[in-house]
Amino acid sequence: MPKNLVIVESPAKARTIEKILGKDFIVKSCNGHIRDLSKKDLSIDIENNFQPIYELLSDKKSVIQDLQKGAKAAEKVWLATDEDREGEAISWHLLEALKLKEEKTERITFHEITKTAILHAIENPRRINRELVNAQQARRVLDRIVGYELSPLLWKKVKPGLSAGRVQSVAVRLIVERENEIKHFQTESAFRITATFFSKEKNEKSLKAELNHRYKEKTEAVKFIKECIGKDFQVLNVETKPSFKSPPPPFTTSSLQQEAGRKLGFPVSKTMVVAQQLYETGKITYMRTDSVNLSSMAISACKKEIESMFGKEYSQVRKYTGKIKGAQEAHEAIRPTYMNAHQIEGTRDQQNLYELIWKRTIASQMSNAKLEKTVIDISSPVKPYLFQAKGEVILFEGFLKVYYESLEEDELQEDGNILPQVFKDDILDYNEIVATQKFSQPPFRYAETSLVRKLEELGIGRPSTYAPIISTIQKRDYVIKDSKKGVVREFDVISLTGRSVEEKIQTENVGAEKNKLFPTDLGIIVTDFLSEHFVGIMDYHFTAGVEKQFDEIAAGELIWTDMIGAFYKDFHPQISKTDIESKKFIGERLLGKDPETGLNVFVKVGKYGPIIQIGDTGSDVKPKFASLLKHQSIHDITLEEALPLFNFPISLGNHDSQEVIVSIGPYGPYVKYQGKFYQIPANLNPLKLTMNEALEIIANKQKGSESSIIKEFDGDKDLSIRKGKWGPYIKYKNENFKIPKGNSPEELSIEDCKQMIESARLNPPKKRTFKKK
């Protein structure tokens, strides 16, 4: 029996370390936190100086039992959880929950999983850092108080089941405010003047240049263009400057999510799932980290790869240090475990993500790209303005040989082009000079990844929570991921070729956005409510402020219960005050009077979402209600748009002597035909649905269910092989059966299927236990 038990946070890590330490050590994983405040109630004894009341996590029972057994048998227990605030707390909870004796317990930490680092850690154990643990308790208790006092207030004032918290409420606020900026954005336009010049003598390729001034008015632009007719243009100056580009640092959770989003089109959650798979199969280091640091081993491995692939001049050893404030760097950056594995076996997604990580890691240890930037100034007929041509030439690729960092939409810049050679005082002629009307752009809506980036910038949330935050705010209906079609906009173009000036109107499609986060009516209302009554919590810098205090607690300069006490003293009375003084906060708005009945018409957010209401609440006649359609908002819907919602259900008439009905149900708009329901796609307006469209929806659905059939059998009409959410399965009458792995569904015979059904019946799958939601 091994004398030593080492406890780490993750099983994959445990396996690796066990190999390193050898037979005297057994290494087990606690799988993260094992104890927490009870979910049922606040579980903080306010009267008793905010003492937290912890309980063991129910889903960790078997883990804890196993650890307890191991600890009993061992002579020494080594707590080797992560070296950050949460990790320290996990060690402390282990100490308490497993009832470990302090004298036979050691706390060790290491930054990289190598033999040297781990042996060094074993030789230098320490005690649990109580101050750091207290900083974690303060974090935990603060989040609980905020979440569990704000949420019930929302249930009462807005709608049951809602939630609020230090992180999620600010995330929603970012999206709501961005939407407001877009709504109030004043578009301005100006005329951008571009020209293509050529040298009469040299007959080289043409030179594109832009005037360093934009004219606000069309008349001014036209006047300028006319001034150019027949003029010569002189090269005033040619300036060439060397320049360089450095590679981006290795991946953190957040930067990986962004790049995988932009380059591979992965949503945040998918990136994490695939990265987890790579981690578990030992291909990459840990995927939840905010560190850009690489181990010395990784750095030398990179160097070796780069030098053998590209040569010495491409290698440049770099040490990256985190710049994010408050980052708790318990892990390395995300990198391949073995730099010499350029590709891996696995699914397409795994290979793509791995390749991205490999390239980014390699690039981070490569030399700068060397560039030459050239600016050519060319005279214009109107002083003091001049035309400028900008070019960029890559002299030495450096890291660009393997990796280009993609840019956010708002960072997109025009690439410098390659310029023909011209000299000072050269005289140029023009091919064309064009004035194009350009419109200023409103800010972009957040996508999942850009929201994560913003949260990280503000120090809000942690690598392990970025993906859950995104899903929580959508699950609560505060935010929806959606796409928006652009609108066509006209713009003026005035062009000069030879001596003729031509004016045209062209069109462009603007404002189209894909997979962006839009606030819902509910999200807007909850944000307004919280911003009005809880300015402090909703402040974008609230988290940064409390993080600073957590650091002080960790440094022993502040007592954690004092910090929480000071916070609670202001926060709790604000909850009570709002509870008493604030009325229902559901965005109710009077639209006008119903022309038929003369009754008041309102919109508001109801128990099941945004609704329109005819008649006053509490009057003798029971009011009538109807749901708003998707894309309608209580904030701007008009009486004329709202009233037709009461027309449902709408009969479209008969088809094959059966009635076709359109209506709105709890799951959205639908067509009902022959007792069956068919969902109406979001791009069709249910109010204006035609019989033909309805029949098409029905036909599509029926085709869809047919196309899920992989194979049918003439011998048995009840039997079919179908494609399902979890892969192919056998359908027999109304029952479904799993196909054991390793069979190709197309080749199964009736007998094969019957046999599988037989064996499935003999070994029924365990009932899935659903977690209470």
Added chain:
DNA sequence: CAGTGAGCGAGCTTCCGCTTGACTT
């Protein structure tokens, strides 16, 4: 899964940050 929303009131919902299961129709 499919046409809810008054009022009454029981009993329910909720936070953030660590981790990985179990394995479906």
